[in-house]
Amino acid sequence: xxxxxxxxxxxxxxxxxxxxxxxxxxxxxxxxxxxxxxxxxxxxxxxxxxxxxxxxxxxxxxxxxxxxxxxxxxxxxxxxxxxxxxxxxxxxxxxxxxxxxxxxxxxxxxxxxxxxxxxxxxxxxxxxxxxxxxxxxxxxxxxxxxxxxxxxxxxxxxxxxxxxxxxxxxxxxxxxxxxxxxxxxxxxxxxxxxxxxxxxxxxxxxxxxxxxxxxxxxxxxxxxxxxxxxxxxxxxxxxxxxxxxxxxxxxxxxxxxxxxxxxxxxxxxxxxxxxxxxxxxxxxxxxxxxxxxxxxxxxxxxxxxxxxxxxxxxxxxxxxxxxxxxxxxxxxxxxxxxxxxxxxxxxxxxxxxxxxxxxxxxxxxxxxxxxxxxxxxxxxxxxxxxxxxxxxxxxxxxxxxxxxxxxxxxxxxxxxxx
Amino acid sequence: xxxxxxxxxxxxxxxxxxxxxxxxxxxxxxxxxxxxxxxxxxxxxxxxxxxxxxxxxxxxxxxxxxxxxxxxxxxxxxxxxxxxxxxxxxxxxxxxxxxxxxxxxxxxxxxxxxxxxxxxxxxxxxxxxxxxxxxxxxxxx
Numbered sequence: 001x002x003x004x005x006x007x008x009x010x011x012x013x014x015x016x017x018x019x020x021x022x023x024x025x026x027x028x029x030x031x032x033x034x035x036x037x038x039x040x041x042x043x044x045x046x047x048x049x050x051x052x053x054x055x056x057x058x059x060x061x062x063x064x065x066x067x068x069x070x071x072x073x074x075x076x077x078x079x080x081x082x083x084x085x086x087x088x089x090x091x092x093x094x095x096x097x098x099x100x101x102x103x104x105x106x107x108x109x110x111x112x113x114x115x116x117x118x119x120x121x122x123x124x125x126x127x128x129x130x131x132x133x134x135x136x137x138x139x140x141x142x143x144x145x146x147x148x149x150x151x152x153x154x155x156x157x158x159x160x161x162x163x164x165x166x167x168x169x170x171x172x173x174x175x176x177x178x179x180x181x182x183x184x185x186x187x188x189x190x191x192x193x194x195x196x197x198x199x200x201x202x203x204x205x206x207x208x209x210x211x212x213x214x215x216x217x218x219x220x221x222x223x224x225x226x227x228x229x230x231x232x233x234x235x236x237x238x239x240x241x242x243x244x245x246x247x248x249x250x251x252x253x254x255x256x257x258x259x260x261x262x263x264x265x266x267x268x269x270x271x272x273x274x275x276x277x278x279x280x281x282x283x284x285x286x287x288x289x290x291x292x293x294x295x296x297x298x299x300x301x302x303x304x305x306x307x308x309x310x311x312x313x314x315x316x317x318x319x320x321x322x323x324x325x326x327x328x329x330x331x332x333x334x335x336x337x338x339x340x341x342x343x344x345x346x347x348x349x350x351x352x353x354x355x356x357x358x359x360x361x362x363x364x365x366x367x368x369x370x371x372x373x374x375x376x377x378x379x380x381x382x383x384x385x386x387x388x389x390x391x392x393x394x395x396x397x398x399x400x401x402x403x404x405x406x407x408x409x410x411x412x413x414x415x416x417x418x
Numbered sequence: 419x420x421x422x423x424x425x426x427x428x429x430x431x432x433x434x435x436x437x438x439x440x441x442x443x444x445x446x447x448x449x450x451x452x453x454x455x456x457x458x459x460x461x462x463x464x465x466x467x468x469x470x471x472x473x474x475x476x477x478x479x480x481x482x483x484x485x486x487x488x489x490x491x492x493x494x495x496x497x498x499x500x501x502x503x504x505x506x507x508x509x510x511x512x513x514x515x516x517x518x519x520x521x522x523x524x525x526x527x528x529x530x531x532x533x534x535x536x537x538x539x540x541x542x543x544x545x546x547x548x549x550x551x552x553x554x555x556x557x558x559x
Binding site: 361362363366367368369370371373374395396397398399400401 | 423425427428429434455457459460462464481482483485487516517534
């Protein structure tokens with residue numbers, strides 16, 4: 001594996017140097033030539049790539065292939081108004097399908113299973129990622145997409161879905177709805193679920209497993225690297241195997257950039273070594289995790305990562321959607337409501353996350369008329385919906401109502417117990 | 419005559435009203451009339467006081483969101499039909515009333531009606547010459 005990785009890494013760095021100005025400039029600056037990269041250990045000679053770099057080169061600046069070779073783009077939310085755009089060649093799509101197919105296999109999926117995909121289809125990588133994986137495996141994919149829980153349950157029951165793919169919170173929601181409809185796990189044919197795109201606890205896993213009568217597997221991925229299937233859980237359920245023939249992981253100290261030894265906790269960094277369209281070098285995921293090479297009872301020898309246990313930035317994941325406080329700030333600023341102070345309050349009601357944006361009233365927003373103030377609230381709500389892709393409640397509060405520590409307002413109150 | 423009304427943003431929280439009216443009292447300002455418009459999250463407290471500018475300052479010093487709003491005040495006889503007459507004049511003139519509230523005066527048999535319209539001058543022009551008594555600061559404060 002190390003030899004394969006070294007060879008692929010070298011090839012990738014060559015391609016980056018030749019085709020991506022951003023990387024050529026960076027490597028020249030560091031005095032590193034592609035031929036200096038001959039082993040996996042040489043990784044640390046390479047520069048990091050940040051989400052900000054994707055934003056600075058928006059939309060296609062880091063792509064390494066001409067447009068004719070691209071076959072698809074996908075996008076995720078960026079740290080501010082702009083999205084992060086990623087691209088794929090035909091080979092990338094095929095590789096990704098293999099990654100996702102491996103994940104489905106690890107969750108016990110076979111050719112004869114019905115794979116029920118309730119991740120959103122669209123720019124978000126969740127839906128299409130699992131979809132192609134299921135087809136690659138030769139299973140039967142049911143492309144339900146997200147929403148309409150009643151219909152989800154009808155399909156689960158009538159179509160005989162065997163594996164459910166969605167966010168863990170939506171799985172809980174479906175499980176509860178099934179109970180409310182007076183159905184039991186015996187009425188459906190599910191045997192497993194593949195849940196990802198947001199953090200979830202082991203308690204939640206046990207609850208979902210009990211309520212749906214299934215085994216619940218974690219699946220990890222991010223669009224910048226590929227999409228769902230970068231890593232996946234196996235029957236042992238003690239971490240996720242990384243498809244390290246395609247993505248080399250590192251754990252670093254987020255402050256110093258120093259590479260940490262196996263087993264230590266730090267920021268997860270990935271280098272793509274087979275990607276053609278967007279081969280990112282040492283991409284900072286901002287997820288905090290550990291790596292392990294302990295022998296796995298499933299027989300796979302791929303390195304394992306722990307469930308991410310936090311972030312090194314202020315990104316929130318709400319109903320599977322990435323939300324940065326800075327996005328909300330730019331929405332409010334765009335509405336010309338002076339520079340309002342705001343706070344995000346996230347709750348878990350039942351099993352769905354809710355976001356409330358509390359905004360301190362400014363003289364610009366105030367009026368003696370209720371109608372006028374409610375209009376302002378509505379304007380904020382619809383602007384937030386279109387930017388975040390997430391329905392948020394807006395609550396206007398009095399000036400200085402948001403607590404401040406050392407002059408800085410506390411931006412996030414996360415009351416979810418994950 | 420245009421009258422100044424204090425408009426105060428009040429979050430729906432226990433004790434908030436006591437705090438705001440306390441500040442007004444401490445500033446030695448007397449409240450003549452009040453009304454509250456409320457939603458599930460917040461309310462707007464509307465006050466007619468004897469010294470609006472002083473109350474405004476005191477509230478602002480305490481970081482309370484407050485503004486002065488121009489409203490019309492009319493004095494009407496405290497008898498059936500008197501109020502309807504005022505509203506009819508406004509509607510005949512095509513003026514829509516954003517909100518209104520009324521209180522009984524201490525002297526003579528009068529009721530005071532406070533009206534908020536988009537253009538107070540237009541409202542006053544409509545009422546003038548219709549036998550409606552428009553009030554000025556001195557009448558109320």
